[in-house]
Amino acid sequence: xxxVTQPEKLLSVFKGAPVELKCNYSYSGSPELFWYVQYSRQRxxxxxxxxxxxxxxxxxxxxxxxxxxFHLKKPFAQEEDSAMYYCALLPLxxxxxxxxxxxxxxxxxx
Amino acid sequence: xxxVTQTPSHQVTQMGQxxxxxxxxxxxxxxxxxxxxxxxxxxxxxxxxxxxxxxxxSEIFDDQFSVERPDGSNFTLKIRSTKLEDSAMYFCASGGxxxxxxxxxxxxxxxxxx
Numbered sequence: 001x002x003x004v005t006q007p008e009k010l011l012s013v014f015k016g017a018p019v020e021l022k023c024n025y026s027y028s029g030s031p032e033l034f035w036y037v038q039y040s041r042q043r044x045x046x047x048x049x050x051x052x053x054x055x056x057x058x059x060x061x062x063x064x065x066x067x068x069x070f071h072l073k074k075p076f077a078q079e080e081d082s083a084m085y086y087c088a089l090l091p092l093x094x095x096x097x098x099x100x101x102x103x104x105x106x107x108x109x110x
Numbered sequence: 111x112x113x114v115t116q117t118p119s120h121q122v123t124q125m126g127q128x129x130x131x132x133x134x135x136x137x138x139x140x141x142x143x144x145x146x147x148x149x150x151x152x153x154x155x156x157x158x159x160x161x162x163x164x165x166x167x168s169e170i171f172d173d174q175f176s177v178e179r180p181d182g183s184n185f186t187l188k189i190r191s192t193k194l195e196d197s198a199m200y201f202c203a204s205g206g207x208x209x210x211x212x213x214x215x216x217x218x219x220x221x222x223x224x
Contacts, residue, residue: 032211043113044153044201044215086153090211095166096141097155098213 006101021072023087032090033070114216133202140206146198
């Protein structure tokens with residue numbers, strides 16, 4: 001079975017502090033991993049995906065197959081980063097359905 | 111930039127009534143999806159639709175649910191006889207443009223069953 005675990009419901013940091021949102025997955029095949037973000041009163045939008053290896057809004061995420069993790073990191077948090085962050089897995093051998101984690105609320109305090 | 115749109119934003123209905131949730135996917139996309147999120151829970155996959163037929167569905171997507179692409183632009187989710195536990199946010203998504211695996215989400219419809 002495919003599963004995504006985000007252990008923290010809420011992560012609260014001060015502006016300028018580093019951020020790490022944790023994501024672990026369970027999947028025996030070759031996964032494709034994503035981070036989606038939902039700002040207040042807005043839709044879910046793709047933040048980044050592991051195959052693109054981009055840095056978006058200062059965020060990066062590296063797929064670690066040994067640890068089955070895909071943690072989201074940013075060296076210096078900004079207030080506008082406050083949002084709900086969802087890690088998601090696309091189990092490619094099983095079609096196109098996304099499997100989501102429970103989400104982590106990131107709150108950046110000034 | 112094109113976006114997925116959904117109507118209505120909020121639907122209130124009585125238990126046992128039929129509801130139709132509407133979505134307009136991004137125009138050149140080929141894959142369409144419905145997800146739902148019960149308050150306080152994870153976003154869950156319901157169904158995917160490609161080439162005018164269901165390509166995959168979850169255990170949640172039982173005989174009470176159906177999907178349709180009636181006119182080449184809209185994509186609808188029908189719940190035949192709503193139950194209290196159908197109360198949730200329903201998200202439509204579309205994908206299959208240049209990058210098949212990326213899915214673009216609509217703003218959601220909040221369904222409240224009384």
